[in-house]
Amino acid sequence: MRIALIRNHDVCANTRQHPLLQSRAGTLPHLGLAYIHGALAEAGFDVLTIDAQVEQLADEDLRVRLEAFRPDLVGVTTTTPGFPGAKQACDIAHALGAKVILGGPHTEAIVAENLLHDSIDYVGVGEGVTTMVELCRRMASGTPVEGTPGLVGRGFASPAAVMLPLQELGWPQRDSPPIGSFRSLVAKHPFTTMISSRGCPFQCSFCFKQAVDKKSYFREAEDIVDEMEHLVRRWGVREIMFYDDVFTMKRKRVYQICEEIGRRGLRVRWEAPTRVDIVDPEMLRVMARAGCVRLRYGIESGSERILSHMGKLTDLPRIRNTVRATRRAGIQTFGYFIVGYLDETEEEFEDTVQLAIESGLDYASFYAATPLPGTRLFREAAARGLVSPDYWRDYVAGRVTERVPYLVPDAELRARTAYRRFYLRPRRMGVVLKSMSGRGMFMKVSSGLLSLGRSQSNVERDM
Numbered sequence: 001m002r003i004a005l006i007r008n009h010d011v012c013a014n015t016r017q018h019p020l021l022q023s024r025a026g027t028l029p030h031l032g033l034a035y036i037h038g039a040l041a042e043a044g045f046d047v048l049t050i051d052a053q054v055e056q057l058a059d060e061d062l063r064v065r066l067e068a069f070r071p072d073l074v075g076v077t078t079t080t081p082g083f084p085g086a087k088q089a090c091d092i093a094h095a096l097g098a099k100v101i102l103g104g105p106h107t108e109a110i111v112a113e114n115l116l117h118d119s120i121d122y123v124g125v126g127e128g129v130t131t132m133v134e135l136c137r138r139m140a141s142g143t144p145v146e147g148t149p150g151l152v153g154r155g156f157a158s159p160a161a162v163m164l165p166l167q168e169l170g171w172p173q174r175d176s177p178p179i180g181s182f183r184s185l186v187a188k189h190p191f192t193t194m195i196s197s198r199g200c201p202f203q204c205s206f207c208f209k210q211a212v213d214k215k216s217y218f219r220e221a222e223d224i225v226d227e228m229e230h231l232v233r234r235w236g237v238r239e240i241m242f243y244d245d246v247f248t249m250k251r252k253r254v255y256q257i258c259e260e261i262g263r264r265g266l267r268v269r270w271e272a273p274t275r276v277d278i279v280d281p282e283m284l285r286v287m288a289r290a291g292c293v294r295l296r297y298g299i300e301s302g303s304e305r306i307l308s309h310m311g312k313l314t315d316l317p318r319i320r321n322t323v324r325a326t327r328r329a330g331i332q333t334f335g336y337f338i339v340g341y342l343d344e345t346e347e348e349f350e351d352t353v354q355l356a357i358e359s360g361l362d363y364a365s366f367y368a369a370t371p372l373p374g375t376r377l378f379r380e381a382a383a384r385g386l387v388s389p390d391y392w393r394d395y396v397a398g399r400v401t402e403r404v405p406y407l408v409p410d411a412e413l414r415a416r417t418a419y420r421r422f423y424l425r426p427r428r429m430g431v432v433l434k435s436m437s438g439r440g441m442f443m444k445v446s447s448g449l450l451s452l453g454r455s456q457s458n459v460e461r462d463m
Contacts, residue, residue, distance in 0.1 A: 001140040004071035008089035010082040034172030049176040077104035094119035109373040113396040126150040126160030191239040200245035205376040221256035239269040247272035258290035276322035284329035294332040302355030303348035334363040340411025366418040368411040
């Protein structure tokens, strides 16, 4: 039995990142598909992963690849904002006669509307590895697929597949696409991504909580470093980007990982996401000695009022102190910000930009606040009449195509302004761009930043 796994282009109007930078930001490995690929291959199936984003495949290119492989089943992953692009892949696969299953975080927020489209036969909810392996076994043996854990189809639905501890999933496959295919703004090449834990106990208002987030799962330090060492020796990886929700949730485990790296004499750069309130100077120094070169912090706002409304459970002094301590430890800092949040005033927006600049961050991303499905932010926006309560279901059903409304009218302009002011300072732009990986990436991001500056100037002239 042949199975194709697809990540298609995010053909959507609902990206939170500004399109000028999104198209230039590089593409990271899709760990969800990589884990499923590995599990299916281990179970004896013939599997092909097609990453249309990485390979820059047009629809016709994707059709040709699928036609040559002749899959019996095609699995397509998506987020809700990226659904239109995923549906294009489903349409292509269905036209070739394959059964199609749609998965990813999107399907835990919205289920039924996906099945309004003839090209989508099934929806997977919960642990994708469990659902895909069992579905393929049933299809291969001719057993009815109804009752497959996490599988929803026309006229039947099974409960979400229970999330598995990461130790039980094995390692993701790295052959298709090969590691050298991916691009990042800041990572040294070749690089790849890893995950050492699942789940997040925090309740930020803008974040969709999947079933995986209801319980945290942590890999053992030895298993994590085994995979890191394998990536270095087998693939020549120079940098690893961890994509946990919160890498430093367990202090003892962080120390164990760092100690194991040191014990083996493993030399590899790595970065991770965390929160400003669960690191400290000693931990930062230990991480730096073990090869940590960059930490990504969800800072979000320079307004205490908005931070409280978001449920961030932190404050501005802690943010400033943590960024300062991180840089003193020799670790670069990357801050994420949301602008145009509910009732954000011009003064609060200005406070956010100033915090990004004055805190000494090395990198920053600014997203226009987007009320995603299943979030408290969406419920609040709908209750206040800022967005239709049925917007996302209508979007998936194809009844609406316009972008979900911004929470303040000029949210996109604020995001562009923030990027321009943070990066287009002469000293900052030179330092950041010179640190980016490769001349090609330097040129792409340079053009994106300069385009933001030009678009800002055009807006100001038109006002």
